[in-house]
Amino acid sequence: PLNLHTNAMAAEVEMKDAPAPSSPSKKEGNEATAKDPKDAIRSALRDALALVRKAAAAKQQRFAVQALRRFFVPSVRRSEALSADLFAELVPKHVADPSLVKTIMSMMNVSSVLADEEEKDASEHVTPVSCLVRLMVSVYLLDRGEKAKALGVAKAAMELSTSCYEPQFFDITAKIFFYYARANELCDGLDGIRNELFALYRTASLHHDDVGQATLANLLLRSYVQKNMYDMADKLLSKIRFPEGASPNQTARYLYYCGRIRAVQLDYSDAYSNLMQAQRKAPQGGALGFRLMVQKVLCLVRLLMGEIPERHLFHQRGMNRGLLPYFELTQAVRLGNLNAFEEAAKKFVAQFEADGTAKLIARLRQNVIKTGLRKINLAYSRILLADVAAKLQIDPEDAEFVAAKAIRDGVIDAVIDHSEGILRSREISDVYTTAEPQEVFAQRVRFCIDVRNDAVKAMVYPDDEAKVGELTAEERLEREREDNELAEQLAQDDEFDDDDLMDEF
Amino acid sequence: VAALRFFLFFFVPCSPGSSYEVACMLSATEGNASEFERHFALLNGFYVDYAEELEASPREGTLRGLNLLCLLSQGRIDDFHAELERLTTEQLQADAIRFVVEIEQCVVEGSYRQVLRQRSNPPHPSYATFLDKLSHTVRDEIASCCEVAYESLSSKDAIELLGCANRAEFAEFAAARGWDAKGDSVSFARESTAPKRDKIPAEKTIKDVLHVARALDAIV
Numbered sequence: 001p002l003n004l005h006t007n008a009m010a011a012e013v014e015m016k017d018a019p020a021p022s023s024p025s026k027k028e029g030n031e032a033t034a035k036d037p038k039d040a041i042r043s044a045l046r047d048a049l050a051l052v053r054k055a056a057a058a059k060q061q062r063f064a065v066q067a068l069r070r071f072f073v074p075s076v077r078r079s080e081a082l083s084a085d086l087f088a089e090l091v092p093k094h095v096a097d098p099s100l101v102k103t104i105m106s107m108m109n110v111s112s113v114l115a116d117e118e119e120k121d122a123s124e125h126v127t128p129v130s131c132l133v134r135l136m137v138s139v140y141l142l143d144r145g146e147k148a149k150a151l152g153v154a155k156a157a158m159e160l161s162t163s164c165y166e167p168q169f170f171d172i173t174a175k176i177f178f179y180y181a182r183a184n185e186l187c188d189g190l191d192g193i194r195n196e197l198f199a200l201y202r203t204a205s206l207h208h209d210d211v212g213q214a215t216l217a218n219l220l221l222r223s224y225v226q227k228n229m230y231d232m233a234d235k236l237l238s239k240i241r242f243p244e245g246a247s248p249n250q251t252a253r254y255l256y257y258c259g260r261i262r263a264v265q266l267d268y269s270d271a272y273s274n275l276m277q278a279q280r281k282a283p284q285g286g287a288l289g290f291r292l293m294v295q296k297v298l299c300l301v302r303l304l305m306g307e308i309p310e311r312h313l314f315h316q317r318g319m320n321r322g323l324l325p326y327f328e329l330t331q332a333v334r335l336g337n338l339n340a341f342e343e344a345a346k347k348f349v350a351q352f353e354a355d356g357t358a359k360l361i362a363r364l365r366q367n368v369i370k371t372g373l374r375k376i377n378l379a380y381s382r383i384l385l386a387d388v389a390a391k392l393q394i395d396p397e398d399a400e401f402v403a404a405k406a407i408r409d410g411v412i413d414a415v416i417d418h419s420e421g422i423l424r425s426r427e428i429s430d431v432y433t434t435a436e437p438q439e440v441f442a443q444r445v446r447f448c449i450d451v452r453n454d455a456v457k458a459m460v461y462p463d464d465e466a467k468v469g470e471l472t473a474e475e476r477l478e479r480e481r482e483d484n485e486l487a488e489q490l491a492q493d494d495e496f497d498d499d500d501l502m503d504e505f
Numbered sequence: 506v507a508a509l510r511f512f513l514f515f516f517v518p519c520s521p522g523s524s525y526e527v528a529c530m531l532s533a534t535e536g537n538a539s540e541f542e543r544h545f546a547l548l549n550g551f552y553v554d555y556a557e558e559l560e561a562s563p564r565e566g567t568l569r570g571l572n573l574l575c576l577l578s579q580g581r582i583d584d585f586h587a588e589l590e591r592l593t594t595e596q597l598q599a600d601a602i603r604f605v606v607e608i609e610q611c612v613v614e615g616s617y618r619q620v621l622r623q624r625s626n627p628p629h630p631s632y633a634t635f636l637d638k639l640s641h642t643v644r645d646e647i648a649s650c651c652e653v654a655y656e657s658l659s660s661k662d663a664i665e666l667l668g669c670a671n672r673a674e675f676a677e678f679a680a681a682r683g684w685d686a687k688g689d690s691v692s693f694a695r696e697s698t699a700p701k702r703d704k705i706p707a708e709k710t711i712k713d714v715l716h717v718a719r720a721l722d723a724i725v
Contacts, residue, residue, distance in 0.1 A: 228590045264590050266583050359590055362606075366614045398616035400666075404650035405615030416654045418662050435706060442713045449720040 037081035044070045045090060045136070052129050055168045064171040066485070071136055077143070084108035087137055094133045096126060100156055104137055107149040128164045128172065131157055135176050142183060151183040165207065174211040181219045190223035197223070201240075214246035214254070221257040228356070230264045237261060252281035256294055263297065263360060268305045275301060292322045293355070299326045300360045303367055308334050325351050333364060336372025338393045341365065369394065369402060370411045377412040377425050385421045525551065526564050533571050536634035538579060545572050566599030567629050573605040577612070578638040585609065601628040608639070615650070617643050621668060644668065648682055657692040 048070035055063035071077060087108060095101050134157035141150035158180050161173045177200060184193050197220050204212035217240050224233035242254050259274035275298045282291050295313065302309045314320070314327040325348035332341035345352070345361055352358040372392045376383060389399035403423055406412050413426045525548040532541040545568070552565055562568075569592070576585040589606070596602065604623065611619045620643050624636045644667055651658065651666065658666070660675065669675040684691050 228592075230590050231587045264586060266586060353594060358594075359586075362610075363586075365610060369614055394614075395616060395619065397618045398611075398614075401617045401647065401650070402615040404654035405646070407654040408650045408652075414654075415656055418655060418658055418666075438710070445713075445717055449717070452724070453720075 037079060038083075038086065041076055041079055041081045042086055042089075044076045045086065048132060048136075049090070049094065049129050052132050052169075052172070056128055059166075059168050061168055061171065064169055067132065068171055068175060071132075071139075077139065082140065087133075087140065090133055091137065094126065094130050096130060097156075100134075104153060107141065107146070107153070108137075127160060128169050131160050131164055131169070131176065132172055134160065135172065135179060138179055138183065142179065142186070147183060147186040150179075151187050154180040154183045165203075165209075167207075167209075170209045170211045174209070174215040177212060177219065178215050181223075185222075185226075190219070190226065194220065194223050210243035210245055211247070211250075213240075214243050214250040217242055218250055218253045218257065221254070221261075225257055225260055225356075230261055233257070233261050234265065248281045249283070249287075252278045252290070255281065256290070256297075259294075259301070260297055263301050263304070268301050271301045272298070272305060288318050292319050295319060295323060296326055296355055296357060297360075299323070299330065300357055300364070303330065303333055303364055304360065306367065306370065308371075329361065329364070333368050333371055336368055336375050336392065338365070338368050338372070341368045370406060373403065373406045373412050377414055377423075380423075380425065382422050382424045385416070385423055388423055523562065526562065526568055529568055529571065530629075530631040533575070533631045534634055536638065538575055538635075541571075541575055545575075566596065567601045567631075569596065570599070570601030570605045570628065571631060571635070573602065574608075574632060574635045574639070577605065577609055578635045578642060580642065582609075601632075604628050612639075612643065612646070617647055640668075644678075648678070652682075652684075657690050659690045663691050 048067045051063045051067035051070065055061070055067065076082065088105065091104050092101050095104070134153055138150045138153035138157060141153060154176070157176045161169075161176045165173055177197075181190060181193065181197065184190060190197075197216055201213065201216040201220065203209075204216055217236075220236060221233055224230070224236065237258060242251075246254075255274045255278035259271045259278060262268075262271035262274060275294055278294050279291065279298070282294065295316070299309045299313070309330060314323045314330070316323075325344070328344040328348070329341065332338075332344050341364070349358065352361055369392055373388070376388060376391060385399045385403065386396055388403060389396040392399070392402075394402060400416065400418070400421075403412075403414070403416060407414055407416070415424050415426060416422070417424060525544055528544045529541055529548060532538075532544055548568065549572075552562075552569075569588075573585060573588060576582075576588065592602065597606070604627070608620055608623055611617070611623070621640060624640055627633060627636060647667055651663070660672070663669075663679075664672065664675045667675065667678065669678060679691060
């Protein structure tokens, strides 16, 4: 009962100030349709602020998450109806600092309207609300490409966030950290604020702020990976403990960075499992930029492990063009054709540089040769080394050494006859006479058992089933409403946070 | 080496970095890897942290290449790659660095002939000692490849492959690796790869089956 009452109060306060009626059905004619989306946006924004107040009053974390969703869902954030004048209504009321109000207004080219004292939000929870408003303004400016202005507002949001750094607002402060870092990154790179990020991370750890820790850990890793400082990134990985309960989006990012670092360190199997997990944790429909990047690095890691990624992976919806350079590379590796490989590498060198994968690709040269050798070994039982050199397009003098090394590494099963200059394949023995089938079988059985055990552990009994009878009618309504909202949110999860992941890596 | 030392002192150090550069080159020429790494760590500090304040040293490329070569000759491939990742595209264009990168490619592919060829053409005299070390490593690699790839080799061919100077050196080398050098040819001891039909891996099978049985039992 208490919560509903506060909600109604907040709604009343908003309605008094609104110049336009909140219900579109009251308007007449064409104006109604033009204002509809705007009203929807406006009410979304106001809902967000109301939820923040609710969070402050109830001291529960879920309201802050809902507040953020009101704004960050693409139907609001990316809507064309989201315009400066909507903010012009909110900012003077909720941002306490008059000079900041003036700055924001001038940034958005809206005439500054200082609110009268009585209109100003004088509730006790003005600080977190003001934080959210500043965050929304800076995101709005960022989306429109105004990096410097966004940075200014983000800084203001950061400063205020320290005074409302409490568990119920951790989600909001984490978002503020993220967009502050993002604005910095777009302006002059993350190097400058790295120390600041570390200090924030320390504070977050002390306050047991899981969301903040996850966000900051990812920001720090990003700052290192962007500058190719992989050894520092590795040291960071060994020191931090990524919170288990972090959101799937943050976990996905973390796994992606881990995967990249491991790939550079030549630990390809670890990198592979990290990247596969990152793919699974990423939203299935949205976050195209992120999934594309993960797919690119995954493809390279598989090539470096000696596997060839399947064709259908390159033709996923929306990723065709982005993956084209990698597709051509894979073709060259699959055929063992060194010339084609060099050509493809040269043709798309700009793209590879931009992705930061150029050096990984340089390592692929030996894979091309290995695959080529393997194919030759399968196709020929005896072949002159000179012919091998011609097929692989390598120096004939080196062909012998290359083949010898391949034999030693177990790539091919053959013998070299030096006097005749021949590579002779060994007879392929019947694999069923070895112990291999037994081992593979045992491995598969073990895997199935593990899957079953994991599934059993993951089963969770629905809670509160026994307590249904104890709820009063109102509480049950509230509970139902929340369940519905949760279901909606889970359905919307793909869209939420999507844009953060779409940016250039 | 004494002459080299004398020569090196003619580099008038015009910045604090230069003296470290000279120290690095000196330890490299002497082949003292740990000393070189220490000096280079300090020098790297100058290159990276004070990049804005000090003017770029013309020898930076050479010294970075030397560092990469040092790592390569010690077989520290993952450190090599980590260092390589740090370099920007322009830095990678430097002759010295390209030289070392190509050598690494050749070693990994197995084009050992090329490696030995490159050895005669270093970008700077201080590279010589590490290149020597590298060629020893390469020779060991070639030897281990030979053991697996060939059933037997005539001594003449073996000498040619390994790049030994003469029979005596080859004989020494073969003895050190435990090869069976009979007269004119060398044959390589080979483990029988035929599947052992007589032995059933009883213990392993029992363990596996018990594990499965236990798991099945747990399924209610």
